[in-house]
Amino acid sequence: xxxxxxFVALPSERFSPxxxxxxxxxxxxxxxxxxxxxxxxxPCRVSLEDAGIGETVILLPFTHHETDSPYRAxxxxxxxxxxxxxxxxxxxxxxxxxHRLLSLRGYDATGTMVAADVVSGTELGDALRRVFGDESxxxxxxxxxxxxxxxxxxxxx
Numbered sequence: 017x018x019x020x021x022x023f024v025a026l027p028s029e030r031f032s033p034x035x036x037x038x039x040x041x042x043x044x045x046x047x048x049x050x051x052x053x054x055x056x057x058x059p060c061r062v063s064l065e066d067a068g069i070g071e072t073v074i075l076l077p078f079t080h081h082e083t084d085s086p087y088r089a090x091x092x093x094x095x096x097x098x099x100x101x102x103x104x105x106x107x108x109x110x111x112x113x114x115h116r117l118l119s120l121r122g123y124d125a126t127g128t129m130v131a132a133d134v135v136s137g138t139e140l141g142d143a144l145r146r147v148f149g150d151e152s153x154x155x156x157x158x159x160x161x162x163x164x165x166x167x168x169x170x171x172x173x
Contacts, residue, residue: 018145019144019145019148019149019172020106020107020172020173021106021107021141021144021145021148021156021170021171021172021173022104022105022106022107022170022171022172022173023064023102023104023108023109023110023168023169023170024168024169024170024171025061025062025063025064025101025102025103025104025168026061026062026078026093026095026101026168027062027101028062028095028099028100028101031062031074031076031095031099034047034074034076034095035049035072035074035097042074042076045076045077046076046077047074047075047076047077048074048075048076049072049073049074050072050073050074050075050094051070051071051072052067052068052069052070052071052072052073052096053069054069055067055068055069056112056115056116058071058073058094058096059094059112059116059160059165059167060073060094060095060096060099061078061093061094061095061166061167061168062095062096062099062100062101062102063096063099063100063101063102064102064104064110064112064167064168065096065099065102065110065111065112066112067094067096071096071097072096072097073094073095073096073097074094074095074097075092075093075094076092076093076095077090077091077092077093078090078091078092078093078166080093080157080166080169081123081127081157081166083123083126083127084127085126085127085128086128087123087127087128087129088127089166091164091165091166092165093165093166106173107141107173109137109140109141113137113140113158113167114137114138114140115137116137116160116161117134117135117136117137117160117161117162118134118135118136118137118140118143118158118159118160118161118167119132119133119134119158119159119160119161119164120132120133120134120135120143120144120147120156120157120158120159121156121157121159122147122148122150122153122155122156123153123154123155123156123157124152124153124154125154130150130152130153131147131150131153131156133146133147134161140158144156144170148172154171155169155170155171156169156170156171157169157170158170
């Protein structure tokens with residue numbers, strides 16, 4: 017029986033206050049405000065969409081794998097101003113992944129990596145089903161393969 021999955025975007029309320037901060041305040045936490053000048057190129061981890069040209073985004077450090085295992089991880093993410101938290105349907109793959117080369121990292125319930133793969137975004141749904149076919153995989157993190165940036169978490173539906 018095929019395994020169903022669900023993408024989990026980051027909550028907008030966690031990041032919306034940053035847009036009211038000054039550039040100096042953002043710099044103090046290692047973040048910066050940017051104006052989008054190309055599309056695609058600024059994937060928002062809240063809306064799970066590429067920001068449009070002319071939109072404002074904040075690039076900031078983010079701990080995406082908070083665990084007591086050696087696999088604790090953080091990295092840069094973009095969030096767009098006014099981004100609404102995406103809630104994709106079960107087995108729906110957001111369009112922003114289709115044109116990217118992706119790295120999948122499967123973690124067990126202890127936060128230990130137990131699976132990994134690199135796939136074309138057009139193959140993401142099938143790849144997730146394969147990774148979740150391993151019963152020890154609790155969640156999968158999707159990263160952009162070349163820059164290594166975290167995109168989102170995927171869980172069993």
